[in-house]
Amino acid sequence: MHIDWLSGIPVIPEHPLLLWAFALTAGAVLFFALSAALRIARTRLQRRAEMPGHPLARSLSEVLRRTNSVLLLILSLLIGAEIVGAPLPWSGRNAQHLWFVLVTLQLALWFDRALDVGLAHALAARGQASTVTATLFRFLLRTLVAVIALLAMLDNLGVNITALVASLGIGGVAVALAVQTILSDLFASISIGLDKPFEAGDFIVFGQVAGSIEHVGLKTTRIRSLGGEQIVCSNTELLKQTIQNYKRMQQRRIVFTVRITYMTAVDEAAAVPGLIRGQIERQPETRYDRAHLARFGENALEYEAVYYVMTADYNRYMDIQQEINLGVMRELDARGIALALPERVVRVAAPSSREPGSPAPARPGTAFAIPPAP
Numbered sequence: 038m039h040i041d042w043l044s045g046i047p048v049i050p051e052h053p054l055l056l057w058a059f060a061l062t063a064g065a066v067l068f069f070a071l072s073a074a075l076r077i078a079r080t081r082l083q084r085r086a087e088m089p090g091h092p093l094a095r096s097l098s099e100v101l102r103r104t105n106s107v108l109l110l111i112l113s114l115l116i117g118a119e120i121v122g123a124p125l126p127w128s129g130r131n132a133q134h135l136w137f138v139l140v141t142l143q144l145a146l147w148f149d150r151a152l153d154v155g156l157a158h159a160l161a162a163r164g165q166a167s168t169v170t171a172t173l174f175r176f177l178l179r180t181l182v183a184v185i186a187l188l189a190m191l192d193n194l195g196v197n198i199t200a201l202v203a204s205l206g207i208g209g210v211a212v213a214l215a216v217q218t219i220l221s222d223l224f225a226s227i228s229i230g231l232d233k234p235f236e237a238g239d240f241i242v243f244g245q246v247a248g249s250i251e252h253v254g255l256k257t258t259r260i261r262s263l264g265g266e267q268i269v270c271s272n273t274e275l276l277k278q279t280i281q282n283y284k285r286m287q288q289r290r291i292v293f294t295v296r297i298t299y300m301t302a303v304d305e306a307a308a309v310p311g312l313i314r315g316q317i318e319r320q321p322e323t324r325y326d327r328a329h330l331a332r333f334g335e336n337a338l339e340y341e342a343v344y345y346v347m348t349a350d351y352n353r354y355m356d357i358q359q360e361i362n363l364g365v366m367r368e369l370d371a372r373g374i375a376l377a378l379p380e381r382v383v384r385v386a387a388p389s390s391r392e393p394g395s396p397a398p399a400r401p402g403t404a405f406a407i408p409p410a411p
Contacts, residue, residue, distance in 0.1 A: 056121050060118040063117030064110075064116065065113070068109060068113035082094045082095070082101070096154045099150060100150050102150070103147055103149065105142070115132075134193060134194055141189055141190050141193075145183065148182050173227060174230070222255070222273050225275070226272050237252060238284065241283070243279060246260065248260040248262035248263060253272075256272060257271055257272060258270050258275055287349065288349075290326075290343065291354070292342070293342055293358070293362075294331075296340075296376060296377040297376055298375045299336070299338060301375070306374075309330070316360075317361055320357045322347045323347065325344050326343040327342070328340060336377060
């Protein structure tokens with residue numbers, strides 16, 4: 038690239054030192070002019086970002102802020118040298134390589150900041166992600182930008198990058214096979230951070246494990262179980278499980294049974310569903326569903342009731358269920374209806390005196406109920 042629109046002016050002498058003096062002056066003027074233009078552009082973008090309807094203005098301002106002053110100064114000096122026609126200490130092809138390297142570095146810096154800003158907006162839109170996942174994802178994207186810029190510069194300098202890329206590919210496959218377990222956990226950590234099946238503080242159940250998430254790391258997830266011990270689980274193995282996340286439960290469906298004795302009159306038995314419904318609807322944060330005489334049990338009439346607790350708090354659910362149980366007991370006691378207890382019926386035949394070989398007399402045995410042992 039050669040700009041010679043001033044080369045025919047006799048005012049500029051052809052002495053190299055004077056030419057470079059003019060080139061440095063022109064480069065300095067151009068540098069300050071470009072810096073001032075960038076500051077004005079950033080200021081206008083920031084003002085526009087404060088107005089509604091301009092979501093990209095702040096992002097563009099952040100991208101322009103990543104302009105490197107050293108690269109801008111070198112580019113300004115090269116442009117000044119080209120304008121004045123100052124002799125360069127290298128050939129024209131080397132100058133073209135230098136132009137390409139400088140422009141590529143600046144573009145890489147802009148792309149790096151653009152990816153950083155875009156990733157921050159994407160994570161903010163999906164909710165707050167873990168710090169570890171966000172850092173790892175930023176590192177991978179920045180590494181990709183750096184590798185592409187480096188390969189582009191090497192190719193422009195005449196390096197055969199085909200063999201280099203092939204070597205890197207073979208080496209990458211070998212490394213991936215050697216550390217495939219670690220890489221699997223790393224990508225599982227990214228998946229957890231982006232898809233967010235659970236977060237720190239969530240109570241989850243999978244397999245035989247139940248506990249609260251304490252920390253999601255690069256390789257493992259630490260869980261505090263109900264027994265108090267800490268459970269460390271591989272991220273890959275954790276995602277293979279069917280996970281129940283109870284913290285995100287919006288409502289809890291409750292099914293419970295009330296058993297009364299067969300000695301209850303029919304009219305009293307018919308009133309039991311209404312009694313249960315009244316006790317459920319009396320509690321706050323509940324939604325009644327149904328209550329019926331479900332079945333004739335082995336030794337009791339069994340009523341099945343269903344309702345919803347409109348909160349995920351387990352302790353709150355247990356408080357509500359306790360109040361319902363006590364209320365049902367009071368109502369049944371007031372109506373003289375007894376709750377059924379499990380029992381066994383044992384019949385014992387009384388011994389009799391009779392001739393050997395004579396038939397036993399037909400006499401009823403004695404039957405009594407024995408409650409089961411506690």
